[in-house]
Amino acid sequence: MRPxxxxxxxxxxxxxxxxEPRLSSSSYAQDTAxxxxxxxxxxxxxxxxxxxxxxxxxxxxxxxxEHVTRAAHEMNVPQSTLSRAMVRLEQDLGVALxxxxxxxxxxxxxxxxxxxxxxxxxxxVERAAExxxxxxxxxxxxxxxxxxxxxxxETVPELIRAFRADHPRVRFQLVQNYGEAMIERLRAGExxxxxxxxxxxxxxxxxxxxxxxxxRLVVPDDHRLADRRxxxxxxxxxxxxxxxxxxxxxxRITDDLCEAAGFRPRVAFEGxxxxxxRGLVAAGLGVALLPPPAVARPGVVELTVTAPRAVxxxxxxxxxxxxxxxxxxxxxxxxxxRRGHLLPD
Numbered sequence: 001m002r003p004x005x006x007x008x009x010x011x012x013x014x015x016x017x018x019x020e021p022r023l024s025s026s027s028y029a030q031d032t033a034x035x036x037x038x039x040x041x042x043x044x045x046x047x048x049x050x051x052x053x054x055x056x057x058x059x060x061x062x063x064x065x066e067h068v069t070r071a072a073h074e075m076n077v078p079q080s081t082l083s084r085a086m087v088r089l090e091q092d093l094g095v096a097l098x099x100x101x102x103x104x105x106x107x108x109x110x111x112x113x114x115x116x117x118x119x120x121x122x123x124x125v126e127r128a129a130e131x132x133x134x135x136x137x138x139x140x141x142x143x144x145x146x147x148x149x150x151x152x153x154e155t156v157p158e159l160i161r162a163f164r165a166d167h168p169r170v171r172f173q174l175v176q177n178y179g180e181a182m183i184e185r186l187r188a189g190e191x192x193x194x195x196x197x198x199x200x201x202x203x204x205x206x207x208x209x210x211x212x213x214x215x216r217l218v219v220p221d222d223h224r225l226a227d228r229r230x231x232x233x234x235x236x237x238x239x240x241x242x243x244x245x246x247x248x249x250x251x252r253i254t255d256d257l258c259e260a261a262g263f264r265p266r267v268a269f270e271g272x273x274x275x276x277x278r279g280l281v282a283a284g285l286g287v288a289l290l291p292p293p294a295v296a297r298p299g300v301v302e303l304t305v306t307a308p309r310a311v312x313x314x315x316x317x318x319x320x321x322x323x324x325x326x327x328x329x330x331x332x333x334x335x336x337x338r339r340g341h342l343l344p345d
Contacts, residue, residue: 149274180249195314196316233289
């Protein structure tokens, strides 16, 4: 498998600890399918560890107070319930964690060793819960967004700038890669959305066409065809091509267009990035079918291909049935609203 070459950028967000109860049935926007349960009765809604790991949190509370009644009062559970929970915990472990004197307790050596690990585990639960809640926050959550290398210099920065005009605190994890690698990351749950081409067709994915982009035949500026403005692709059948590697969507499109023009391209160099290919063309090492550059490259001439119709469709894809957090749902709506206007003219 080819290594994944990508980058990750996280736009910083000032994180503030909230004082209101952290779980409520209205915590998600209307876009999301699942509802979030309210805290279980008798558990402090200010403590994720108490919600997600109650017996360990109860043990830590009793150990901290060395008194069952005071611990029960702090955690808002009946003293008898807490006492039974500690007995069950010791029975499950097969180890005495407390030495008891009435309602006063002290940790045994095994209890002290267990407490050290429990406190670390509860702190990690707390951090994990805070992290996923922060990522899902409607105003300041995170979108993991993948896109093709050719869209990184102009298209994606403009999209994010426009989106953040109305959602200024939403953060982005940005991943540049080729199409198949991004689909793998979608399926692995590492991406929420991706811009890709060709538009994937798979039963586990949802994909929507957003725009199309004309491809040009790029030739060196001293090439025999350099004084032309338009060309039929068949006229380049004898040329040496530089292309992206197999597995890249643009490589598949190049092969298909050449086949439609009646020939199989003779490939001299394969790369991973369109602007590198332009450099190879400028060095006189071949010709290439490429989307237009963000900035004109010296040393090359870009010809309009009249036949066959040389375009690539660009779309957005996501995992079918995967629930969206509010920031992901908002960005998805934004992308879909840009149908036909996604790419610069």
